[in-house]
Amino acid sequence: MTDTPTAVITGAGRGIGRAVALLLSRNGYRVVLTARNVDELTATADECPGAAHIVPGDLTEATTVDRLFDEAADVFSPPSVLVLNAGAASSAPLPAITDEDWAHQLDLNLTAPFRCLRRAVPAMRKAGHGRVVAIASMASKQGEPYIAAYTAAKHGLLGLVRAAAAELANTGVTVNAVCPGYVDTPMTDRSVANIADRTGMSLEKARGILAAKQPIGRLIDVEEVADAVMLCVGTGAITGQGINVDGGTVQS
Template sequence: MPARRCLVTGAGRGIGAAVAQRLSAEGHSVALTARSGEELSALAARLPGPSLVVPADLTDPTAADTVISRVEAEWGGPVEVLVLNAGAGTSAPLARTTDEDWARMLELNLTAPFRLLRRALPGMVEQRWGRVVAVASIAAKAGDPYVSAYTASKHGLLGLVRSAAAEVATKGVTVNAVCPGFVDTPMTADTVATISATTGRTEAEARDTLARRQPIGRLIDPEEVADVVLMCVHSSAITGQGLNVDGGTVQS
């Protein structure tokens, strides 16, 4: 594959950082966005290829245009590979999920990816080549208690992916989602801390509980998610899919 112009959101750590490393190692130019400029700069310094640091709060309605316009201006062409990884979770019983919790999950996990996809797709369609990969969750496939807002946002993201994929299927552009289970990332560490604080179990016990929820008996490594993201980037025949990377938790 020739070198492509890539944009990875939520790139500072975890899955986003692993994906950025892999894309850069393959010779692509990789733009990095997240709220933390320091994390992005530290990652950019480790990448072997060209990179661009564009800190942004993707819940800002103007951020999608600002970030993508910067990539276009710096590298002279449209974003060709868009990895929609930025996201967050929240946990509460449904009856105690506030309007603010609900709005925050939808804004970051669904509306921000929608805006980025809407902004990037025309450039991909115009040159008749593009790859979009959204990092969703197995919460896009099945419901668990106490994560209704997060689950709804991820179900919505998978729906967005499927509809967009159908719309551009004849244009040389693919749109897919990767649906991880519990991955060994800072987000999972936050979940472990919450479980420990609310149940009295140690963090080691809480972490083991999450690992055992997956049939393989361990957390997923971020590199394993990056493997599937890169597969979607390489393939012109995979589109409209939600590919589980969950150790066999959800069989579909």
């Protein structure tokens, strides 16, 4: 048996998830990585300096969540850290949001994190220690046009974090959210492309519009989000929080 702790990171194939996985690995965690894209997961695992195990799958399928936690326990140990990063955004005016679009946003951004949290909590409570960090969004705290489904799901995710933190406060398990603004990731690249397609402006100008939404005048780096995750992992005195990493967009 080893005392080396285990961390599960969802959406670990690229962007924020990859940055978090690498940082946790550098800090001595064995990491279990999940996402849909096997090649991206393999690339992340190969970059990790420590032990890494991949579990490809779609987290909107309940069986994937069970397989993820079963394999984590079998290969390493039940996770003491869970980073809920998997998610995706969609953009459409309210009348154009279909039932399918709405359901997908809730399934991926809210129900899948809930299922992962539900699986992780019993072992963490038994151990008397655990850290759960959800990658939420500034959309968890304020509304913007054309992202109603995403905003509703991310508001729900922050509510889940707060309720879970209150329930687990005296168990040694903390639950927090990190709420980034616009981050330099493939998801933001898709948002930039959507803006360019709708407006006819150049990709460069569309990217500049998103960067300008933040007072620091630039997109957030994935490493800056990962640093905030590690802050939550490193202390038991922070719980129930939605930590803004948004360049000063929302002051709270």
